[in-house]
Amino acid sequence: MTIVETSTTGGEPAWAPATRWYPLATRERLEAPARALVTATTRALRVPADRSALRRSLGKPPTHPMAQPAHKLVAPYLRFLPDTDERGIDPTRKIEIDAVERAFYAVAALIAAQPRTARDDHLAAAGAGSDQEKHKNTAEDMSASEAEPTMAPPPAGDDPAPVPWRSLGRCLADAINKIPVREREDVYRRMEARLRLVCRQDVEGVYRQLPRLIRYLRAEQVDIDWTRLIVDLARWGGEADTIAKAWLQHYYRTVRLPRAGEPDTDITDIGSTDDAESETP
DSSP states (O other): OEEEEOOOGGGOOTTSOOSEEEEOOOHHHHHHHHHHHHHHHHHHTTSHHHHHHHHHTTTOOTTSGGGGGGHHHHGGGGTTSOOTTSTTOOHHHHHHHHHHHHHHHHHHHHHHTSOHHHHHHHHHHHTOOOTTSOOOOOHHHHHHHHHSOSSOOOOTTOOOOOOOOOOHHHHHHHHHHTSOHHHHHHHHHHHHHHHHHHHTOOHHHHHHHHHHHHHHHHHTTOOOOHHHHHHHHHTHHHHHHHHHHHHHHHHHHHOOOOOTTOOOOOOOOTTOOTTGGGOOO
16 A cells, blocks of 8 residues: 655645655554544534534445545545545555545544543543634644644653553453453453454454444543554555454453452553553554
């Protein structure tokens, strides 16, 4: 798959429209626009009409009529992709572009479709503005806010730790680690089967299976790395086996099950970060 990049001269973000082609959907190419979309979608949660427009597109490809109201909310964050209506565009390249688009639309819909309690938690965690804050949903607004930080940089030596790059497998394990120890074994088996089912899917299947799994995680108040999910889904068509391996490995490495002879103490391991920093691809 391929994606594009442009020079940052003139203040343009690295993911703005471009004339040069690069090998695709790496984290480096997709992370900036994906993160901008997640931030904008979080803002949209406070606007009922926008939230409804995104929620109605859940499980639908961008070409579906039910997805049409979502275009005004998602399309501004796809400017880094070439227009698929351009003359002479290679059919294979179009398939790759469509895969990236679908990932952006799907995750925006998943964010909007969270259970209400989880949605409120999402807004609180994101530090969203008040209900009266004017909603802005253009990529230019995001670029401007990123270019003009309002906080002074931390003193030397006090740089904050990077946010862990959390795969879906780790998120699912975190949900299990919140459960009392004596109850984890049964839930572990059920969630393992569900994750393995998702990991066996083709592109259509993964989008069909994900909403139920994500809803479970958010109902359990488990945070999702939405940016990572966009990047993984954008690559699913060509790298499903690699991504599935990462999800499964992170699940097994992160989940904490009681060993034989251990007391049934309710220990929560959500804060464990032993594998978080090494989560790839």
